[in-house]
Amino acid sequence: MRDMQERGIMSDQLLTISGLSAGTEDKPILHDISLSVGAGETHVLMGPNGAGKSTLGHVIMGDPVFQVSSGSITFDGADVTELGPDKRSLAGIFLSYQAPVEVPGVPLYSFLRTICQMRPELKTTARKFRTRVGEIAEQLEIDQNFLTRELNVGFSGGEKKKIEMMQLLLLRPKLAILDETDSGLDVDALSIVSRGIEAYRQECDGALLMITHNTRILERLTVDRTHVMVRGNLVAEGPASLIDDIDAHGFARFEEALPQKAEA
Amino acid sequence: MANTIITAGQADTTTLAHVNVPPAQTWNYLRINDISLTVPEPHFVGDVYARLPRLFDAVECGVGDEALTWITRAAGDATYLEVKAGEVREEPIYVDIDASCCDVADTGVLVRTGASATIVTCAHGAAADATSASLLRVIAERDAQVKIVEVVACDEGQQHLDAVGIEAAEGARIEMRQYALGGAKVACGLCCNLAGNSARFTLDSRYQAAGTDVLDINHVVRQRGRSTRCDIVTTGILADSARKTMRETIDLIHGAKFAEGSEIETVLVTGDEVVNKTLPVILCDEEDVAGNHGASIGAISPEQLSFLAARGLSEEAAEQLFSRALFDDALIHATCPAAREAVLVRASEVLGEETSRDMAEVLGIDAKEA
Numbered sequence: 001m002r003d004m005q006e007r008g009i010m011s012d013q014l015l016t017i018s019g020l021s022a023g024t025e026d027k028p029i030l031h032d033i034s035l036s037v038g039a040g041e042t043h044v045l046m047g048p049n050g051a052g053k054s055t056l057g058h059v060i061m062g063d064p065v066f067q068v069s070s071g072s073i074t075f076d077g078a079d080v081t082e083l084g085p086d087k088r089s090l091a092g093i094f095l096s097y098q099a100p101v102e103v104p105g106v107p108l109y110s111f112l113r114t115i116c117q118m119r120p121e122l123k124t125t126a127r128k129f130r131t132r133v134g135e136i137a138e139q140l141e142i143d144q145n146f147l148t149r150e151l152n153v154g155f156s157g158g159e160k161k162k163i164e165m166m167q168l169l170l171l172r173p174k175l176a177i178l179d180e181t182d183s184g185l186d187v188d189a190l191s192i193v194s195r196g197i198e199a200y201r202q203e204c205d206g207a208l209l210m211i212t213h214n215t216r217i218l219e220r221l222t223v224d225r226t227h228v229m230v231r232g233n234l235v236a237e238g239p240a241s242l243i244d245d246i247d248a249h250g251f252a253r254f255e256e257a258l259p260q261k262a263e264a
Numbered sequence: 265m266a267n268t269i270i271t272a273g274q275a276d277t278t279t280l281a282h283v284n285v286p287p288a289q290t291w292n293y294l295r296i297n298d299i300s301l302t303v304p305e306p307h308f309v310g311d312v313y314a315r316l317p318r319l320f321d322a323v324e325c326g327v328g329d330e331a332l333t334w335i336t337r338a339a340g341d342a343t344y345l346e347v348k349a350g351e352v353r354e355e356p357i358y359v360d361i362d363a364s365c366c367d368v369a370d371t372g373v374l375v376r377t378g379a380s381a382t383i384v385t386c387a388h389g390a391a392a393d394a395t396s397a398s399l400l401r402v403i404a405e406r407d408a409q410v411k412i413v414e415v416v417a418c419d420e421g422q423q424h425l426d427a428v429g430i431e432a433a434e435g436a437r438i439e440m441r442q443y444a445l446g447g448a449k450v451a452c453g454l455c456c457n458l459a460g461n462s463a464r465f466t467l468d469s470r471y472q473a474a475g476t477d478v479l480d481i482n483h484v485v486r487q488r489g490r491s492t493r494c495d496i497v498t499t500g501i502l503a504d505s506a507r508k509t510m511r512e513t514i515d516l517i518h519g520a521k522f523a524e525g526s527e528i529e530t531v532l533v534t535g536d537e538v539v540n541k542t543l544p545v546i547l548c549d550e551e552d553v554a555g556n557h558g559a560s561i562g563a564i565s566p567e568q569l570s571f572l573a574a575r576g577l578s579e580e581a582a583e584q585l586f587s588r589a590l591f592d593d594a595l596i597h598a599t600c601p602a603a604r605e606a607v608l609v610r611a612s613e614v615l616g617e618e619t620s621r622d623m624a625e626v627l628g629i630d631a632k633e634a
Contacts, residue, residue, distance in 0.1 A: 061574050089576035101571035104530065105470065105499040106589040107596060111575075113626050114585045118576045126625030148596045148627075167575065 013074075014039040014207050015060070015093075015175055020071030022059045028069070029055045031232045037175065042201065042208040042221050044243060047229035048251045053211045054098060056229070057177045060209075061095040062088045076174060090119060092174035094167075096181050100160040103151040108163065109133075111151045112170060122171070136169045140196050158189035165196035172204040181210075182217040194220050215247055230254045276305035283331045283425070284453045284482035286511040288545050296509055296541050299451055299480040301331075301425060303395050304366070306338040315342035316372040316401070323401040325429035326453030326482040335399040335427060339370035349376035349405075356382040356413075358600045363396040363422045364389035370399045373410075380409035384598055387426065387447075388606030390419035397425040404436040406460065412440040413598050417610035418447035420475060426452045434460030434489065443594040444471035444479055445610045455484040458492035458523075469498040472590050472614070473506035474535070481510040487523040487553075496527040501586055505537035511545070512557075518549040526556040533562055534583050588615060588623065595627055604629055 013036040023029040029052050037043050047053050059066045060073060062085035072081045080088050103111065112133060116122045124132075137144055140162045152160050161181055168176055178197065182190055198220045200206055210218065223240035228251070235254045236242070282298040289297045315336075325332055336342070347353050361367045367387075375381050385398050396418070404410045410430075418424050424447045432438050444450055456465045465485055473479045485494045494514060502508055514525035527544055546555035564572070564582055572582045591611040598604055608629075612620035623629075 063570055063574075065570070084578075085570065085573040086576050086578045086581070089574055095574050097571065097574075101567050103568050103571070104497070105586060105593070107592050109626055110585065110589040110592040113622070114581070114588065115575045115577065118581065126622050130626060130628060171575075 012038055014076060015209075016074040017060070018072050018074070020059070020068065020073065022055070022066050022068045024066060029066070029232050030059065033071070033234050035227055035234060035237070037207050037209055038224075039174070040205045040207055041224040042210065044218065044223050044226045045209060045211045045229060046213070046226065046243070046246055048255065051229040052232040053229050054179050057095055057179045057209070057211055060177060061085050061093060094171060094173035094176045096164045096168060096176065096178045098179045098183060100152050100164055102153045104153050106151045107148050108151050109147045112167070115167070116170060119171070132170065136166050139169070139199060140165055141192050142166060157184040158186060161185060161189065161193050162196070165193055168200050169196060169203070173206055175207045175209065176200060177209045177211070179211045180213065182212055182214045190216060193217070197221065215243055218243065228254050230258050233258060277302050278305045278334070279303075280330050280334055283327055283451050284480050284511065285328045286482060286543060286545065287484060287513050287515055288547055290543060294541070296511070296543050298328075299509065301423065301449065301451060303334060303423070303425070304338070306334070315370070316344050317374070319403065320372045320401045323403065323429035323431050324455045324457060324484075324486070325399065325401065325427040326455040326484050327425065327427040327451065328453065331425060331451075331453065332399065332427060335368060335397045335425065336370055338368040338397065339399065342370035342372060344372045344374075346374045347376060347379040347381045349378055351376070351379045353379070353381040356384045356600050358602060359383070359385040359398060359400065360602055361385065361387040361396050361398045362389045363387055363394060363418045363424060364391040366391065366394050366396055368397045372401045373403070375402065375404045375408040375410050377405040378407045379405075382411040382413070382599065384413045384415070384600045384603050385426075386415040386417065386598065386600070386603040386606050387424050388415075388417045388609065390421055392421040394421070395423045395425070397427070399427045401429045402438075403431045404433060404438060406433045407435040408433070409437045410439070412438070413603070414440070414442045414452070415445065415594060415598050415603050415606060416443065416447055416450055416452065417445045417606040418450070419610070419613060420446065420448055420477070422447045423449040424451075426450070428454040430456040430465070432456065432458050432460060432463040432465065434462060436460060436463045438463075438465045440465070440467045441597050442467065442469040443590070443598070443607075444473070444481070445591065445594060445607065446472070446614065447477065449478045451480040453482040455486070456494070457486045457488065458494065459488050461489040462491045463489050464492065465494040467494075467496045469496065470590050470593060471500040471508070472503075472587060473500075473508055474503040474614070475506065476504070477506045479506065479508045481508070483510075483512045484515065485513070485525060486515045486517060487520045487525055488517045489523070490520060491522045492520060493523065494525045498527070498529040500530075501532045501590060502535060502538040502540055504535040506535060507539040509541045511543040513545045513547065514555055515547045516550050516553045516555060520550050521552045523550070524554045528558045529561070530559070531561045532564060532583065532586055588619060591615065592623055592627065595623060595629060
């Protein structure tokens with residue numbers, strides 16, 4: 001863990017989390033988390049159900065449901081620990097929701113146009129915006145009719161995830177946290193979403209923090225680092241080969257090791 | 265053929281004391297049972313016979329008899345259209361109400377068995393202290409499919425009265441979208457009678473009111489046929505000192521076995537002086553039916569706000585998104601160029617010219633065409 005903290009203060013890191021503890025008002029969830037993600041790197045965060053992986057994603061995004069009790073989050077050279085999620089988003093952090101929220105009354109086109117106009121670097125003419133949205137829709141095999149439908153309302157799980165990928169490709173964030181983007185997808189949808197992630201890496205050269213149980217979604221990606229979480233603690237970190245190891249042996253050894261680690 | 269004429273600014277007025285009266289009333293002190301409107305007194309200039317087929321006389325409209333009588337007198341003449349049995353009418357039937365001319369339109373549409381048609385009504389324009397009105401009565405015969413888009417895009421100085429009555433026979437499908445986008449005092453009354461078995465009515469009603477606007481809405485659905493279904497979704501934004509009253513009644517009448525009715529309202533309130541009143545009622549005189557009502561009133565939900573924030577939108581920006589979305593949605597569904605033009609003009613007044621132009625371009629609406 002000390003190694004990770006040391007890496008965290010390296011200047012070329014895009015995201016640096018140092019000694020972060022957080023939780024809800026009455027329940028601590030994350031304990032002394034430290035990790036860092038370099039620009040353009042792909043990191044995978046794994047762990048058994050209830051380990052706190054999604055919570056970490058939401059805390060990085062600044063979800064007000066969770067409070068940080070200690071530690072800090074530095075993004076792109078600036079301390080963002082106290083910033084709201086909208087500011088973090090505009091700074092270049094993107095969180096893909098495990099269960100994207102339905103927003104009745106808001107056509108997808110209105111939503112996409114508005115979130116682009118919030119970013120000076122993405123401001124463009126309506127015509128170019130339409131063209132770009134059309135290209136992404138084609139890339140992700142999204143029916144153009146979806147663009148005039150209300151955001152996520154009545155969409156299937158796969159369609160919602162494709163729309164999340166559409167936002168990712170449109171916004172071109174510096175860091176994308178994908179929270180179990182593969183969950184609930186059939187083979188075809190998984191393939192399309194994987195292509196979307198690959199396109200993000202190639203077109204935007206953005207960094208990825210993938211929270212996943214499914215190694216299939218990683219097949220098209222080159223993973224730089226793997227992190228393992230158990231009961232709110234970051235218990236291991238390693239190269240991409242750690243994924244194969246977890247695939248073969250599960251999380252049992254990490255869970256067993258945690259009490260000893262805590263005692264140490 | 266006109267027997268009466270209303271002119272802007274005329275001195276003679278009359279008061280419609282009880283407009284938009286719901287089938288079941290509540291305590292008077294709540295001041296929610298009706299709205300009164302002061303309107304120009306129609307001038308008699310001649311007689312007109314058989315303006316619409318007599319069967320339209322039986323169509324109930326949500327505004328009530330007093331307002332109905334006034335509109336028919338003020339309109340003078342009426343427009344009757346018939347869609348033949350089995351016809352799929354591609355071109356929308358468009359009813360234009362130019363508020364700046366104080367237009368009063370009385371329209372009857374008969375959609376014959378198995379036919380399908382789209383009807384767009386649009387009230388637009390500006391004339392200080394003027395009144396405009398529209399009455400649309402639709403009879404949908406067996407298995408007919410009717411889409412209705414009602415747009416009220418008047419400016420802040422205008423008073424507008426909009427009445428809709430629908431009669432749906434067995435298997436008829438009525439899909440309606442209602443957009444109340446502006447007007448100093450607007451009253452929209454709607455009644456749909458699901459008379460035939462398995463008839464279905466869906467209503468997506470959206471509104472925005474700001475400044476000192478007064479918006480009064482009355483939705484009534486009579487479910488008479490067996491296995492009929494109605495789904496009403498109402499979404500609105502209220503700002504500044506706007507006053508809105510909405511009555512929503514689903515009437516599950518004796519004999520309507522297995523009927524289902526649902527009404528859901530979501531209101532976003534952004535002004536401290538807003539007055540928002542809602543009277544949701546489900547009347548039930550039959551067993552084996554299902555009625556559902558839900559409401560969310562106030563701010564954007566925490567889940568939605570959190571999601572929108574994660575995409576870079578502050579609470580204020582999220583509220584602006586909802587305003588824009590309302591107009592975008594009207595542009596998407598009001599398929600007639602004239603109605604789209606009216607929506608864009610109103611959007612320009614509410615959201616600014618730049619946003620209005622952007623909306624048209626993003627949605628690929630040719631400004632010249634609109």
